[in-house]
Amino acid sequence: MPELPEVETVARDLRPLITGATIVDATTSWARTLRAISPEDFADGVAGRRIEAVGRRAKQIVVDLSGGAFLTIHLKMTGQLFVVPQGGPEDPYVRLVLSLEDGREIRFRDIRKFGKIGLYGADADAAAEDPFAKIGPEPLLDAFTVRAFRKRLRARKGRLKPLLLDQSFVAGVGNIYADESLWAARLHPLRTARTLRPADERHLWIETRRILAEAVIRRGSSIDDYTAPDGDGEMQDHLAVYQRTGAPCLRCGRPIRRIVVGGRATHFCSWCQRLPAGDRAGARAILRTVSAPPDSRGRTRATRAERTQRAAATRRAAARASVGG
Numbered sequence: 001m002p003e004l005p006e007v008e009t010v011a012r013d014l015r016p017l018i019t020g021a022t023i024v025d026a027t028t029s030w031a032r033t034l035r036a037i038s039p040e041d042f043a044d045g046v047a048g049r050r051i052e053a054v055g056r057r058a059k060q061i062v063v064d065l066s067g068g069a070f071l072t073i074h075l076k077m078t079g080q081l082f083v084v085p086q087g088g089p090e091d092p093y094v095r096l097v098l099s100l101e102d103g104r105e106i107r108f109r110d111i112r113k114f115g116k117i118g119l120y121g122a123d124a125d126a127a128a129e130d131p132f133a134k135i136g137p138e139p140l141l142d143a144f145t146v147r148a149f150r151k152r153l154r155a156r157k158g159r160l161k162p163l164l165l166d167q168s169f170v171a172g173v174g175n176i177y178a179d180e181s182l183w184a185a186r187l188h189p190l191r192t193a194r195t196l197r198p199a200d201e202r203h204l205w206i207e208t209r210r211i212l213a214e215a216v217i218r219r220g221s222s223i224d225d226y227t228a229p230d231g232d233g234e235m236q237d238h239l240a241v242y243q244r245t246g247a248p249c250l251r252c253g254r255p256i257r258r259i260v261v262g263g264r265a266t267h268f269c270s271w272c273q274r275l276p277a278g279d280r281a282g283a284r285a286i287l288r289t290v291s292a293p294p295d296s297r298g299r300t301r302a303t304r305a306e307r308t309q310r311a312a313a314t315r316r317a318a319a320r321a322s323v324g325g
């Protein structure tokens, strides 16, 4: 699923393409793409509104519309956005189309149908609803200081990997960048927040921000079906642990290990990321799920990661061809 850097890239690519355009109609072919609104009410709510800004909050794209309304677009597993001339080739995976006054349309294409689009603030009579009320702070904003991070961290007791994935703790971090941040900060994914020393907290704050910022510059990681309007990202070529099970750690040369934490594959170096004695007891059962790294197995896993990337690249190319991009 696209994380902060991938969603930020899509938002930045879309911004110059659609800002200033006026929406004249919306056609929804898969009603469940819409979050708590009918296709008719959605079309009525967006028609005639001008697109004033395109941004991002957490892992969602936010499109500000005239009159105080805004759209939220959650790409989830396979959501993609394309801006194309109206009347382009039929595409069975397009779930929603926003027709623009200038003769173009914004297509939301979503093979697996997990994506969600919401409309807020369109009904002047209804109480203002904030879809992001429970979402934590944006890690790349200046307001997210090491002090602010520490305060949040010290209020939590959980292990670091699930904590970083918790969107109410910090916004936008997903599986890839959680693993990368923990490796860079030399912190074990099963370590608990309360065992961190002030220096550890600082490292985690620095590395999480550094890696997210680098990934934004590299236009995100093209591992799944993520596609930005202007092309794929290249952060996948600069990842240290994610999907590198069995490959040598870039710091110490020992094989990267993979365990499953809270149902999510987790990659780390057991030499560079030590687990303090106090955190070991409860972690034993999880660590038993570790992938032993003999060479043959390491190669198998590396090959699987490559296959995943190749298959996703093929799907992305097919998506572009189908919209004439």
Ligand SMILES: [Zn+2]
Pocket (backbone or CB within 6 Å): 249, 250, 251, 252, 253, 254, 269, 270, 271, 272, 273
């Ligand atoms: Zn290492």
